[in-house]
Amino acid sequence: MYCKQCGAENNDNAKFCSECGAELVHVTQPGKFTGPAGDTQGKSTAEVALGFGIASVVFLSFGIGALISIACGIVGLILASSAKKAGFNGGIYTGALVCSIIGVVGGAGVFLASLVFIGTISSLVRWIFSFT
Numbered sequence: 001m002y003c004k005q006c007g008a009e010n011n012d013n014a015k016f017c018s019e020c021g022a023e024l025v026h027v028t029q030p031g032k033f034t035g036p037a038g039d040t041q042g043k044s045t046a047e048v049a050l051g052f053g054i055a056s057v058v059f060l061s062f063g064i065g066a067l068i069s070i071a072c073g074i075v076g077l078i079l080a081s082s083a084k085k086a087g088f089n090g091g092i093y094t095g096a097l098v099c100s101i102i103g104v105v106g107g108a109g110v111f112l113a114s115l116v117f118i119g120t121i122s123s124l125v126r127w128i129f130s131f132t
């Protein structure tokens with residue numbers, strides 16, 4: 001088995017790592033092992049998630065931009081959670097999560113506000129035309 005601390009190969013029934021002395025955790029499911037490879041994959045996923053998160057904040061504007069914002073934010077959230085599953089929860093993950101949440105919540109708020117605004121304008125127009 002491999003040491004979780006330094007990655008050195010150790011005897012399968014060893015209790016401590018021969019390289020760094022760390023206690024060896026016997027993992028029954030090999031798929032659950034998150035070594036340096038898992039962290040790298042999680043990091044790049046988190047970076048893409050951050051990209052979508054930033055895009056969701058950038059697109060946060062009145063009308064159709066709010067929908068793009070929600071879509072990017074949802075993609076950002078999904079990617080951020082898969083980055084966390086891959087064993088990465090560093091600063092990039094937190095940034096992606098925060099940006100995505102701002103994008104989704106802000107986008108939903110702005111979109112609802114636009115709907116109310118359009119509704120008000122159209123009823124105002126109808127009200128004006130009712131006098132003619």
Ligand SMILES: [Zn+2]
Pocket residue numbers: 003004005006007008017018019020021022
């Ligand atoms: Zn070790």
